[in-house]
Amino acid sequence: MKLCIFTIVARNYLPLALTLADSVRTHHPGVDFRIVVVDGLDGLPEQGYSHRLVALDDYLDDSFEPLKFKYNITEFCTSVKAHLFLRLLEETKADYCYYLDPDTWLFAPLDAIHSQAPGASVYLTPHLLHCQVDADHAYPEYKHLWEGIFNLGFCAVRSSPAALNFLQWWDKRLRESCYADHFDGLHTDQKWMDYAPAYLGDQLHILRLQGVNVAHWNLDERCLTEHGTGWQINGEPLILFHFSGFDFAGELLTRHAEPQRQQHYDSQALRKLAASYRQAVLSKGYAAHISIPYAFGRFNNGDAVTPLHRRLYRALGAGQWDQRPFAAQSRLHRALADARLMDNSPAAQRSHAAATLPSLGRLTKIAHRTLKLFLKLFGAARYAYLLKFFGKFSRPEQHVFLLETGPASHPNQKHR
Structure with a gap:
């Protein structure tokens, strides 16, 4: 055996x-x-x-x-x-x-x-x-x-x-x-x-x-x-x-x-x-070894590939783009750059992990105050609609409209 x-x-x-x-x-x-x-x-x-x-x-x-x-x-x-x-x-x-x-x-x-x-x-x-x-x-x-x-x-x-x-x-x-x-x-x-x-x-x-x-x-x-x-x-x-x-x-x-x-x-x-x-x-x-960067974490010109890039690529489908997605000369890279979505910050290089979010406690308090004000001004029904809206647009795949000058502009493109 x-x-x-x-x-x-x-x-x-x-x-x-x-x-x-x-x-x-x-x-x-x-x-x-x-x-x-x-x-x-x-x-x-x-x-x-x-x-x-x-x-x-x-x-x-x-x-x-x-x-x-x-x-x-x-x-x-x-x-x-x-x-x-x-x-x-x-x-x-x-x-x-x-x-x-x-x-x-x-x-x-x-x-x-x-x-x-x-x-x-x-x-x-x-x-x-x-x-x-x-x-x-x-x-x-x-x-x-x-x-x-x-x-x-x-x-x-x-x-x-x-x-x-x-x-x-x-x-x-x-x-x-x-x-x-x-x-x-x-x-x-x-x-x-x-x-x-x-x-x-x-x-x-x-x-x-x-x-x-x-x-x-x-x-x-x-x-x-x-x-x-x-x-x-x-x-x-x-x-x-x-x-x-x-x-x-x-x-x-x-x-x-x-x-x-x-x-x-x-x-x-x-x-x-x-x-x-x-x-x-x-x-x-x-x-x-632990500090060795992931080989597929960057475009070939050194720009960071972020989680948002990956999910937009997923939403539109690989068929919309060049066969070599990591190439800086590709349509994908140009579309991301034109949409101002290139990010080479330290946070991006760490894949925007939760631990990299700055001042999360302070931002949470601001969000709480803002949401309370929205509830007071617009009522419970519209607050519920706002939550549903947040639920939809919290998905990176729902932000393909940012690439509207590229292949994403197809009106019948189906987004998951």
Whole structure:
């Protein structure tokens, strides 16, 4: 039986993938393990790595160029997952192919997973396994209703007709709609897997091994203990831990849960495991890599590609523009520049993250006073209409009118 294992990573997170690679080598020596780097191998601080690095472009054709622009870094990394499954299954002739997120760490062989259901075609892990009526999760259950029931930091497929058909369906959907978008109910590659039970039937194996894909979202139901020289989860062997949102600069287990809720993670075993992981990643050159800029974060003249640019490109469709969207000589760049939408501020270079908003508290107070005045002057009915208006125009896709001098001026253009 032949295994293939891969992970997908941008250059700045390469130390996480290298840490995973060390653990894979420990438990699967000689296995075909590939670190697929989405933004290429140029600009890395080291020339030689002890694990196999592959540039994503080695697996892509020109049809993927629009994806590099319309998706942000997380969306693009996940949009190529199904395509890579298909390519690697064909290339390696592996019986089973595993995808592991770069921020996972392997503690035991993966054989326990596929041997549990050798006839299945796809293997998935739900975020949660135990139905607890009065559960007090540090990471609330309702968040998974948008993110998806299954966590795609882990996924395995067996080479079979059912798997290949499902991967082709998934690949087509990810090329079109791999956005993290609350409005459309999309959460990158992950939300699509909610269809898996319906489409795959008994070809889907839902893993109930409690030691697989352990993470902040399920630690309320899974107790980590150290047992001799190994780790256990609720008495079962720990196989794969997922350090999603891990805090390398501080001491939090994850940035995705409220700090005041992280007492759920305050155990001696978890602190020891987290400290070991932090040290392992830091020793792989985390400080030197984390500042490497994303290769698809700028036009080829150095202008920043902002989230607004990506969403306007999405709304109008790649077919409206040149085949090389990152070119400064392209119609897209000219249209954005003519609309005064080019932004090279420090905030833009950090993708306008919430933390970059200046004086948010002061602006919120001003907004509150203004809205109260509007309510007083115009009444409750028009206030409700104003909220609906805000809801519509809070979507970047609704601002294509800013490019009215370019291809966006088509009166029948349909905006999502």
